[in-house]
Amino acid sequence: MCSSCVMLxxxxxxxILPExxxxxxxxxxxxxxxxxxxxLCGSDLHTFAGRRKEPSPIVLGHEIVGEILEMAQSEPFYDLNGNILKVGDLITWTIFAATDSDEFVKDKMPQKSASLFKYGHVQFTDKEKFNGGLGTHCILKIGTGIxxxxxxxxxxxxxxxxxxxxxxxxxHRLIDQIEGKNVLILGAGVLGLIASTIAKQKKASSVTMLDIDDVRLENSKFFGADYVYNSLNPIEELTQITSGFYKKGFDVIIDMSGSVEAIKTGLQFSAIGAQHxxxxxxxxxxxxxxxxxVIIRKLLSIRGMHNYNYEDFTNxxxxxxxxxxxxxxHTxxxxxxxxxxxxKAFHYAAKYKPYRVLITI
Known part of the structure; x- marks a missing residue:
């Protein structure tokens, strides 16, 4: 393997060829x-398949773990928990870097910063080469949460x-209250399964997982799901679940699928006061x-979230x-x-749709 190269x-x-x-x-x-x-994140695969546009050529990959080799300043570097960083430390970092002076950073939305730099999303140039996970190295910018x-x-x-x-x-940061609530998660991929475990640890009354894949639905039971519903099946199966709830609907609906039909189902099965x-x-x-x-009479709220902030990463x-x-x-x-x-990893992931493919560098 090369001592310093990227996969472009x-x-x-x-x-995807070595440079x-x-x-x-x-x-x-x-x-x-x-x-x-x-x-390989889903967004990497969307770019590979042409469903998502990024500047090209590009070093993809933003879900990364690496070891510090060098730090370019005399004063100490600190991670987000206040620990001094040193050469040899094994670290992970935010998908983005943003400057402290930016208004979006002050409003706790650094991922929307005007100065935003996103790892794995920046075009490969003579000045920007090692900025993604699919390279031997990555250079972390000022404003990266480590x-x-x-x-x-x-x-x-x-x-x-x-x-x-x-x-x-x-x-979960956007949810006013989850303890004692009935939660519906749309999409049993990695995002949905993690959201389910967080909901259970936050003492949700129940978690229902919706997907079109029976294998993934069955697996979601190991990640805290109390009920599962394949949305290719009759809607009465979901009605049977909600019939046991006091409000006859879900209090919290989290969409991780991006499916318009799934989102419509979530709206249809909203309890009074539900958060989407x-x-x-x-x-x-x-x-x-x-x-x-309907939004007014049912006291519903809808909020969107793209990426995350430093607090979310630390949590x-x-x-x-x-x-x-x-x-x-680990599965x-x-x-x-x-x-x-x-x-080969990209082709495998595109064909078999595993939760995640790991690339060892």
Whole structure:
């Protein structure tokens, strides 16, 4: 394997090929990381399949764990928990970097910052080379939220935390109250399963998982789901579940699927006062009709969440430090590929749709 190179995705022909290039000199405040593990997120696969547009050529991958090799300043670097960072530390970091002076950062929405830099989303150029997970190295910018990886978390699972884990935690931050509530989660992928475990740890009264895959639905029971519903089946099956609830509907509905039909089902089965958190629809999709009178009379609320903030990221790492052994999170990694087989990993993930594919660098 090369000492310093990246795997470049080219949108024109859909190829992912190695680009051998020297490491640049660090600028003040930057950190050089040796990438160890990267998992392929759904958004990476959308880009690979042409459903999502990113600048090309590009180094994809933003779910990353790596080891600090070099830090470009004399004063100490600190992670988000106030720990001093040092060479050799195993870390994971936010998908984004943003400057403290930005108004969006002050409003706790750094992921929407005007100065936003997103790892795995920036075009490969002479000045920007090592900025994604599918490279031997990554250069971390000022304003990146960094955390040392707790030893209680499997380092091969850990890349998932800085996207799916933190995003699921962001969804829960928007919920006013979940203890004692009946929760419906739309989509039994990684995001939905993590959201389910968080709901159970926050003492939700019940969690119902909706999907079209019976295998994933059955598996969701290991991640806290009390009820499951395949939305290809008669709607009466879902009515039977809600008939046992006092309000005859769900109090909290979290969409991780991006499916318009699933979102419609969630709206249909809203309890009085229900909260809807929409996360999954991050690629172009159809509109959803919402009747204002229904929203008003049923006291409903709808909130969207894209990515997450620094607090969500910290809370996600804390959650997995406390609960990694309570659920079979290690099963999310269904296939592992060496770095040189990155293109094969994408084809495998596109064909078989595992929870996650891991690339070892």
């Amino acid at each position: 995705f080219n949108e024109k022909n859909g190829s 051998y290039t020297a490491l640049p000199s660090l600028q003040k405040g930057e950190i050089l990381v040796k990438n160890k593990y990267t998992t 955390l040392k990886l707790p030893t209680s978390i499997d380092e091969k699972f850990a890349p998932i935390i800085n996207c799916a884990g933190a995003t699921a935690m962001a969804a 958190i929409w996360i999954g629809a991050v690629t172009p999709t159809a509109n959803v009709e919402v009747n204002p009178e 996600a790492v804390d959650f997995f430090e406390d609960h990694f052994l309570d659920y079979p999170f 999310f990694i269904e296939k592992e590929f060496p770095f040189q087989d990155t293109e």
